[in-house]
Amino acid sequence: MWTGCVPSKTLLSAVGSSAAGRTLGGRGTAFAEVRARISTAITAIEPDDSPAALEAVGESVITGTVRFTATGEADVGGRTICSHQALIATGSAPLVPQIPGLEEAPMVTSETVSDLEELPQRSWDPGPANPWRN
Numbered sequence: 001m002w003t004g005c006v007p008s009k010t011l012l013s014a015v016g017s018s019a020a021g022r023t024l025g026g027r028g029t030a031f032a033e034v035r036a037r038i039s040t041a042i043t044a045i046e047p048d049d050s051p052a053a054l055e056a057v058g059e060s061v062i063t064g065t066v067r068f069t070a071t072g073e074a075d076v077g078g079r080t081i082c083s084h085q086a087l088i089a090t091g092s093a094p095l096v097p098q099i100p101g102l103e104e105a106p107m108v109t110s111e112t113v114s115d116l117e118e119l120p121q122r123s124w125d126p127g128p129a130n131p132w133r134n
Helices: 005-023 031-049 051-056
Strands: 066-070 073-076 079-082
Touching: 005 031, 031 051
Parallel strands: none
Antiparallel strands: 066 073, 073 079
């Protein structure tokens, strides 16, 4: 969440605001402001969404590979867990499309976007509807 969803959505929001500002005759958002917005967003959600915060309010946080075995029952790494409700946070990883020549190009993913020090001159997001996606 702190390396994917929040930073990339914050960046997209800032890009949209910047484009709207330029269209309306104002100035675009400075990239330093964008980085500050990303940092602020991460700082705001981190205390509430961390495993430690969940455990502090009495939730159990168990990591591992889960397999549901019956109603209200799951196996996590050989351990049977019984519950009435469960939150499964699967996480994700960026998918880099298999496009010839792409591996030589500078690339930013949802995991590395907050590391940028300068705004790229151009960008391309293949998105879910892109024909290159597997």
